[in-house]
Amino acid sequence: MAPPERVLIAGAGPVGLVAAANLVRNGIPVTVIEAGPDLSDESRASTFHPPTLDMLDDLGIAQSLIAQGLVAPKFQYRSKQHGLIAQFDFTGIADVTRHPFRLQCEQSKLTRILLKSLAENPDFEILFSSPVRRVDQDGSHVTVTIDREGHTDTQTGRWLIGADGARSDVRRSLAIEFDGFTWPERFLVVSTPFNFHSVVPDLVSVNYVADPGRWHFLLEIPELWRIMFPVSAGESDELALSPGFAQSLMANLVSGISHYEIAHTTLYRVHQRVAKTFRAPRVFLVGDAAHINNPLGGMGMNGGIHDAVNLTGRMIDVWRKTKPDTEFDRYDSQRRLVTKEHVEKQSIQNKKDLETAGPDFRKRLIQIAADPNRTREYLLSVSMITSLKRAEELG
Numbered sequence: 001m002a003p004p005e006r007v008l009i010a011g012a013g014p015v016g017l018v019a020a021a022n023l024v025r026n027g028i029p030v031t032v033i034e035a036g037p038d039l040s041d042e043s044r045a046s047t048f049h050p051p052t053l054d055m056l057d058d059l060g061i062a063q064s065l066i067a068q069g070l071v072a073p074k075f076q077y078r079s080k081q082h083g084l085i086a087q088f089d090f091t092g093i094a095d096v097t098r099h100p101f102r103l104q105c106e107q108s109k110l111t112r113i114l115l116k117s118l119a120e121n122p123d124f125e126i127l128f129s130s131p132v133r134r135v136d137q138d139g140s141h142v143t144v145t146i147d148r149e150g151h152t153d154t155q156t157g158r159w160l161i162g163a164d165g166a167r168s169d170v171r172r173s174l175a176i177e178f179d180g181f182t183w184p185e186r187f188l189v190v191s192t193p194f195n196f197h198s199v200v201p202d203l204v205s206v207n208y209v210a211d212p213g214r215w216h217f218l219l220e221i222p223e224l225w226r227i228m229f230p231v232s233a234g235e236s237d238e239l240a241l242s243p244g245f246a247q248s249l250m251a252n253l254v255s256g257i258s259h260y261e262i263a264h265t266t267l268y269r270v271h272q273r274v275a276k277t278f279r280a281p282r283v284f285l286v287g288d289a290a291h292i293n294n295p296l297g298g299m300g301m302n303g304g305i306h307d308a309v310n311l312t313g314r315m316i317d318v319w320r321k322t323k324p325d326t327e328f329d330r331y332d333s334q335r336r337l338v339t340k341e342h343v344e345k346q347s348i349q350n351k352k353d354l355e356t357a358g359p360d361f362r363k364r365l366i367q368i369a370a371d372p373n374r375t376r377e378y379l380l381s382v383s384m385i386t387s388l389k390r391a392e393e394l395g
């Protein structure tokens, strides 16, 4: 019997499910294979950039996501010492995006909206509690070996998309190197229902606060604020997760407020890594399986969604035989290059800016904010429109 003609996707995170949605709406059958018993509800990404919202709109789900999130047209850079340095407004690029704002919304809301939109489609199938353990391929198909309820099973398809996150078993099974490094410090995310607008009147929903001692970002999502601080190598995980530690960091945010209601604290190890290749040859890496970076600038999930849309657009053409198989080489060259040139560079620069908080950083931001041309260029870059344009130019 001929193997089934479908696409396998390992991982039901935001990137795997966006890939599934684009394929299924174009009539391509998909089987998503997810290790967990359900969709993850971990609190990680909470910022969607304008072009990502345009892509989700093309998939018919942006309105549901916007209804569950918070529209943030402005963001600010502050320093602990000098207060507000500069404010930027995405309405300045409303001519190039249908969504001139950041959407503040947890990634777990996106995955639930996507799954609901796919669930009834006969071209969509999802297997939970089914970790992929091994990948084999020949000239026409890929077979994955999965664990299922204590026994081993296999699934076969025409291509496999590895969207199984930073520790990707797909990537490991193919022995693809994941070059880069791990930062010595970790990041602590503290969430609180405290309303910072009530004590800092000109605050917006997205604020980066530079400080050589302890920088932080202050992001509003529906019903909560998330504050992220670095935790130095000398501070143990145990100390960082003790309730007194989070309170002591929070006590430095607003003078006169020394105690906050804390909803969650989560400690993250932070890496900068990019896979040696995103294609091998019937298997494709996307999202965190292909690249990970520090979360400053909110580019990990957004970049992963851009990978998924780029790759699945090519799959649709090759499936319909309107383009040859060599199309896939361009997925690798375009997305790997922009990840290195833009996402990696920018996220490292963002971290450096916040932790040095020096006069050069302040001067640069003030000059950008004062010059309409530079402001526009800056907004196009931080919203990731520049990286998408660069990928297109690579042909």
Ligand SMILES: Cc1cc2nc3c(=O)[nH]c(=O)nc-3n(C[C@H](O)[C@H](O)[C@H](O)COP(=O)(O)OP(=O)(O)OC[C@H]3O[C@@H](n4cnc5c(N)ncnc54)[C@H](O)[C@@H]3O)c2cc1C
Pocket (backbone or CB within 6 Å): 010, 011, 012, 013, 014, 015, 016, 033, 034, 035, 036, 040, 043, 044, 045, 046, 047, 048, 107, 130, 131, 132, 133, 163, 164, 165, 166, 167, 168, 169, 170, 189, 268, 286, 287, 288, 289, 295, 297, 298, 299, 300, 301, 302, 303, 304
């Ligand atoms: C504190 C923090 C804040 C962040 N903020 C932002 C932000 O604002 N904006 C942004 O763009 N990014 C942000 N990120 C990064 C973002 O969370 C990730 O880039 C994003 O989750 C990547 O999505 P993914 O679908 O590639 O992988 P994941 O979300 O990790 O999903 C992978 C899925 O694969 C499954 N899986 C794992 N192994 C297997 C296996 N062997 N077989 C089958 N399934 C498997 C997992 O269970 C999971 O469901 C942040 C990250 C952190 C830590």
